[in-house]
Amino acid sequence: MKTGGTPRLKILVSNQKGGVGKSSLSANLAAYFAIERQMNTLLIDLDRQGTSSLWIRNAAPYERLKFDHASHLIQGANRLGIFNARCHIRDAANLHEVVITDVTWSPAVGYELLEIFDLWIIPTSLSELELLSTIALLGDLKPALERPRSPRLLITPNKIHPFQRKFDSMAAQRFPVPFLLTPPVLASKDFESLYQRDYIVSAGKDDVKQRFLTFCEAVWKASQISVFEAHTMRARSDWNAGAASAPPSALPEISRVPEMIKAGTPDETPL
Numbered sequence: 001m002k003t004g005g006t007p008r009l010k011i012l013v014s015n016q017k018g019g020v021g022k023s024s025l026s027a028n029l030a031a032y033f034a035i036e037r038q039m040n041t042l043l044i045d046l047d048r049q050g051t052s053s054l055w056i057r058n059a060a061p062y063e064r065l066k067f068d069h070a071s072h073l074i075q076g077a078n079r080l081g082i083f084n085a086r087c088h089i090r091d092a093a094n095l096h097e098v099v100i101t102d103v104t105w106s107p108a109v110g111y112e113l114l115e116i117f118d119l120w121i122i123p124t125s126l127s128e129l130e131l132l133s134t135i136a137l138l139g140d141l142k143p144a145l146e147r148p149r150s151p152r153l154l155i156t157p158n159k160i161h162p163f164q165r166k167f168d169s170m171a172a173q174r175f176p177v178p179f180l181l182t183p184p185v186l187a188s189k190d191f192e193s194l195y196q197r198d199y200i201v202s203a204g205k206d207d208v209k210q211r212f213l214t215f216c217e218a219v220w221k222a223s224q225i226s227v228f229e230a231h232t233m234r235a236r237s238d239w240n241a242g243a244a245s246a247p248p249s250a251l252p253e254i255s256r257v258p259e260m261i262k263a264g265t266p267d268e269t270p271l
Contacts, residue, residue, distance in 0.1 A: 008093040009033075009223050012117040012151060016105040016137050017130060020123045021158045023051035024191045026102035029121075030056065031199035032216040034065035039097040043067045044089060046074055046103035053102075058196035060203075068092065074109065082110045089116055105137065111144035117151040119223055123158035123185075126169050139176045146177065152222055153177060156215065157184040180222055183214045 013026040026043060030052075034041040041064055045053035048071045056067040073085040093099045101117070103109060114120065124134050134155070144150060157170070170181075188208045190200060197203075200212045 008096065009098045009119075010089060010093055010117045011098070011100045011219070011223070012103070012114070012120045013100060013123065014103050014105045014109075014120065015122050015124060015134070017133055018104065020125060020130070021185070021191070022104070022123050023047070023055070023102055024195070025121070025123050025156070025158060025185065026052040026100055027055040027059075028191075028200045028212065029216060029219065030067075030098070030100045031062070031065060032201050032213070033098045033100075034062050035199070035201050036213070036216070037220070038064060040064050040095075041066070041098040041100065042092050042096040044092060044099060044101045045069045046071050046085065046101060048075070055196050059194075060198045062202075066096070074103070079110070079112075082112055086113060086116050111141055114141070114144050114151055115147070115149050119154055119219065120151040121154045121156055121182075121219065123156045125159060126157055126164055128169050131169060131173050135173060135175055138179075142176050152225070153179040154182050154219065154222060155179050156182045159187045160184040161187050182218045182222075183211075185215050186211050 011029070013022055013029070015022055023045075026045075030041050030043040033039045043052055043056055043066070045051075045067065050069045050071065053067040053069040056065060070085070070088060073088055074081045089099060089101060122134060122137075124130050138145065138153075145153060157164075186208070188200075188204075190204045190208045194200065194203055200209055201216070204212065
């Protein structure tokens with residue numbers, strides 16, 4: 001995922017409910033790619049309140065971390081707005097190695113937006129009500145998520161307290177589509193104290209930073225597989241048209257995602 005022709009990474013962070021820590025997750029994940037991985041990273045904030053972009057605007061500056069508050073693109077809630085947002089994100093990916101888009105999901109956003117992303121991260125608490133809401137969202141979008149070019153789905157237990165060690169509430173649910181379950185992001189006052197000041201990966205307490213890095217590394221591993229698959233799909237299409245040599249037929253060295261499990265049906269085995 002370096003410059004010079006390799007596909008850029010496009011990540012969507014979205015949930016239809018507020019208060020799940022979506023914006024703080026977006027800003028700090030963007031900081032991880034910019035600071036820890038030294039990748040040119042852009043956060044596109046499509047939410048009107050602009051919480052995640054405000055964080056980056058006012059926090060300690062880092063050369064590789066930029067933001068773009070572009071909520072005006074989808075305020076019209078029409079297909080033209082979604083088309084403009086798709087073009088905007090694609091153009092941004094031509095200039096940055098990582099583009100993270102933060103948006104609150106609604107029917108107005110439209111499933112067409114999903115197709116341009118490599119990963120879709122859904123932050124959620126472990127409350128039954130919120131899990132049922134997430135399941136309903138995935139059920140509505142199941143046709144779009146089953147398309148060949150749909151993003152790899154990651155569900156992230158977010159703002160988890162230390163006493164919530166077991167994910168019994170999640171294990172009891174039946175999800176309509178497969179997904180990867182990331183390591184949880186634990187609740188911490190560092191997210192509040194560092195808001196618009198700095199980031200977990202650069203100024204968080206050691207234990208909080210390490211736990212958040214575990215989550216970020218899992219996202220990185222998943223992204224390697226997703227970007228490889230997207231590149232292979234495009235290569236196969238070109239090859240079939242006689243425009244390229246045969247694409248690789250095997251995953252790169254990183255072929256499995258540690259500390260993540262695949263869910264969806266009770267009989268599926270962990271990755």
